[in-house]
Amino acid sequence: MQFFLELSVNGLLIGGLYALVALAIVLVCKATEVVSLAHGQLLAFGALFFYAGYVLLGWPLWAAGLLGLACGAVLGFAVERLCLRPLIGQPLFSGFLMTFAVFMVLDGIFALILKGQAWGFPDFLPAGNITIAGARVSLGGLSSLGICLLVFVLTVLLFKYTKVGLGMRATAESHKLAQGAGINVRTIFSLVWILSAVVAVVAGVMLARYYDIRFMLTMVAFKGLVVAMVGGLDSLPGALVGGLILGLVENVAAGYLDPYVGGGIMEVAGYILLLLILLVRPYGIFGLVRIERV
Amino acid sequence: MLPCGTFNQDYGRDTAVIRTRLQWIITILALVVLFTFPLYGAHYFIGLINKMAITIIAVMGLQLMMGYCGLISFGQVAFMAIGAFTSAILSSTYGWPFWLALPVSGIVAGVFGIVGGTPALRIKGFYLALATLAIHYIVAWLILHLKITGGVVGLHAAAPTIGSFAFDTDETMYYIIVPVMLLMTYFAKNLARSRIGRAFVAVRDNDLAAAVMGINLFYYKLLGFFIGCFFAGIAGSLFAHWMMFVHVEQFPLADAVFFIGMLIVGGLGTITGVFFGTVFISLLIEAVIFASPTLTGWFPAMGIAPAAALGASAFGVIIVLFLIYEPRGLAHRWNIFKASYRLFPFAY
Numbered sequence: 308m309q310f311f312l313e314l315s316v317n318g319l320l321i322g323g324l325y326a327l328v329a330l331a332i333v334l335v336c337k338a339t340e341v342v343s344l345a346h347g348q349l350l351a352f353g354a355l356f357f358y359a360g361y362v363l364l365g366w367p368l369w370a371a372g373l374l375g376l377a378c379g380a381v382l383g384f385a386v387e388r389l390c391l392r393p394l395i396g397q398p399l400f401s402g403f404l405m406t407f408a409v410f411m412v413l414d415g416i417f418a419l420i421l422k423g424q425a426w427g428f429p430d431f432l433p434a435g436n437i438t439i440a441g442a443r444v445s446l447g448g449l450s451s452l453g454i455c456l457l458v459f460v461l462t463v464l465l466f467k468y469t470k471v472g473l474g475m476r477a478t479a480e481s482h483k484l485a486q487g488a489g490i491n492v493r494t495i496f497s498l499v500w501i502l503s504a505v506v507a508v509v510a511g512v513m514l515a516r517y518y519d520i521r522f523m524l525t526m527v528a529f530k531g532l533v534v535a536m537v538g539g540l541d542s543l544p545g546a547l548v549g550g551l552i553l554g555l556v557e558n559v560a561a562g563y564l565d566p567y568v569g570g571g572i573m574e575v576a577g578y579i580l581l582l583l584i585l586l587v588r589p590y591g592i593f594g595l596v597r598i599e600r601v
Numbered sequence: 602m603l604p605c606g607t608f609n610q611d612y613g614r615d616t617a618v619i620r621t622r623l624q625w626i627i628t629i630l631a632l633v634v635l636f637t638f639p640l641y642g643a644h645y646f647i648g649l650i651n652k653m654a655i656t657i658i659a660v661m662g663l664q665l666m667m668g669y670c671g672l673i674s675f676g677q678v679a680f681m682a683i684g685a686f687t688s689a690i691l692s693s694t695y696g697w698p699f700w701l702a703l704p705v706s707g708i709v710a711g712v713f714g715i716v717g718g719t720p721a722l723r724i725k726g727f728y729l730a731l732a733t734l735a736i737h738y739i740v741a742w743l744i745l746h747l748k749i750t751g752g753v754v755g756l757h758a759a760a761p762t763i764g765s766f767a768f769d770t771d772e773t774m775y776y777i778i779v780p781v782m783l784l785m786t787y788f789a790k791n792l793a794r795s796r797i798g799r800a801f802v803a804v805r806d807n808d809l810a811a812a813v814m815g816i817n818l819f820y821y822k823l824l825g826f827f828i829g830c831f832f833a834g835i836a837g838s839l840f841a842h843w844m845m846f847v848h849v850e851q852f853p854l855a856d857a858v859f860f861i862g863m864l865i866v867g868g869l870g871t872i873t874g875v876f877f878g879t880v881f882i883s884l885l886i887e888a889v890i891f892a893s894p895t896l897t898g899w900f901p902a903m904g905i906a907p908a909a910a911l912g913a914s915a916f917g918v919i920i921v922l923f924l925i926y927e928p929r930g931l932a933h934r935w936n937i938f939k940a941s942y943r944l945f946p947f948a949y
Contacts, residue, residue, distance in 0.1 A: 342727050390921055390925075393925045394924060394925070397924075397928060399726070399727070400673065400726060400727060400730075401924050401928060403727055403730070404861065404865060404920065404924060405920075405921060405924050407858065407920075408862075408916075408917040408918075408920035408921045408924065409917065409921065410917070411858070411913045411914065411916055411917030411920070412913075412914050412917030412918055412921065413917075414910075414913050414914070414917070415910040415911055415912070415913040415914025415915075415917065416910075416914060418910035418913075419910050419911075529734070532731060533731070533735075536728065536731055568746055571742055571745065571746065574738060574742065575738055575739055575742045578734070578735035578736075578738045578739055579735070579739065581731065581732070581735050582720065582732060582735050582736075582739075585720055585723070585724055585728060585731075585732055586719075586720060586723065589723045589724045589728060599809055600809070
């Protein structure tokens with residue numbers, strides 16, 4: 308029981324971070340209907356710039372954080388403006404392939420910057436452990452989960468209660484109708500990309516705290532995609548629930564099954580979960596079921 | 602479009618792939634050059650052509666699935682791995698001859714494709730892409746953890762033999778790989794023009810409309826998966842016996858991405874596009890590998906050979922440019938070029 312509790316708590320802590328990555332993907336998908344892989348790179352570059360500010364330049368935490376966020380925002384804006392805007396009107400899948408291509412381009416640059424090493428990331432959150440219900444929980448992990456939930460809630464509030472958010476929701480509903488109602492859909496696209504890049508950078512910095520800045524950090528985008536699809540590609544709560552589920556399933560499965568099958572369950576558990584969910588609910592747990600017409 | 606003064610005077614001529622005498626001459630000359638190439642070509646190029654031909658077979662399967670039937674798959678490399686491991690297991694563990702293991706591994710990969718393709722009945726487009734991505738990871742994990750596949754050690758795959766003659770060099774394997782590639786091309790080209798190919802196109806364009814027209818979606822989607830994965834299995838088997846060794850790391854996810862990139866560069870929904878795309882991307886990757894020592898000289902600070910990183914970046918840039926400026930790929934350009942030279946003195 309103790310073992311199970313610790314596994315699930317650690318899973319939930321990581322799951323919150325997955326949820327944030329998924330949130331970034333869902334935001335873009337909702338408004339622009341493009342499923343994006345490029346966020347894997349956006350979050351890695353955000354973490355890289357945070358590292359540059361915090362460690363290499365020795366800036367205070369808030370300044371480094373702002374630098375990371377600003378860099379992510381600029382990068383997100385650039386991706387939308389340069390690569391995805393020319394594709395408006397093309398089949399949706401080419402949008403996904405475009406983000407994949409962007410992923411590859413930035414991946415090469417990322418690898419060149421890293422030079423094949425892992426950069427140890429500073430632990431900027433409080434250290435130490437506390438015990439909740441008999442399970443030891445690291446204070447840093449808990450506060451990073453807290454930050455993630457805060458960002459999540461802020462994003463949802465922005466979506467729900469501001470004028471820009473209203474524009475984003477209208478755009479998500481229908482591009483044409485939104486345009487007809489006087490919303491500048493292109494501006495909304497840019498804004499959504501900037502917002503989602505910022506969210507991704509927060510997730511990236513937190514993830515880098517766990518995994519350091521290493522080449523595989525960008526692959527978390529695939530986990531984000533899995534989460535987004537498990538929860539439903541157009542559902543914000545789905546991202547949160549999906550993230551927590553994935554973190555939980557991954558950790559528990561790895562803890563219990565790895566000794567029997569010789570490791571690596573962590574990598575596949577999410578995908579098996581995804582296949583099962585897709586077979587039962589093709590649009591994800593909270594996804595909107597679309598009725599198709601010819 | 603046919604040149605001025607060329608007419609198809611009977612139905613057979615009208616449906617032929619090779620129609621005019623000039624096309625026959627070009628085809629025969631090209632075949633002669635292709636089949637005598639190992640006699641005078643450099644060793645490096647023979648290896649390169651072998652690799653390209655294997656890739657062409659796999660990409661052609663993906664073209665039938667993705668370009669014709671609209672089943673987007675990141676699993677092509679996984680099914681190639683299934684074919685390769687089946688072939689290696691059959692030939693080394695059970696002592697089957699290569700000539701039997703080759704078609705059987707294609708069929709085994711196809712059957713796995715049907716199993717893996719069942720989600721396609723409920724989901725499509727991007728969802729299917731991610732489901733096949735999941736299949737890739739699961740297959741790679743299984744290969745690494747099962748006993749029969751040799752796990753982390755990998756498996757030996759014997760060179761094909763006829764009597765006492767062994768096809769154990771690049772030059773001799775060339776004479777197996779290239780004919781198989783031509784055969785598969787012939788098969789794919791004719792399949793695409795048949796009832797099945799037209800049904801695939803209907804499913805791709807709108808599967809509900811296709812179902813309304815009386816196309817059995819269940820049958821054709823699974824058939825699409827079977828054929829695509831059959832091609833992948835054949836490619837994998839050839840690869841295994843050419844390398845004479847199979848290991849799960851020979852089948853990375855990056856290759857599946859490259860395959861899709863080749864289709865985009867070549868053009869979705871054309872068989873010629875497969876050749877354009879594969880040759881273009883393969884040469885691009887070769888060029889990056891070729892240039893990487895020079896580049897390392899320019900940027901000594903990079904330390905490790907930046908070939909892989911630059912290759913990925915160059916590939917990404919090419920895909921971005923193609924998606925923006927020529928989404929229909931090189932095959933479309935080639936058709937425009939053909940039409941213009943056939944009409945030459947006239948504008949249209």
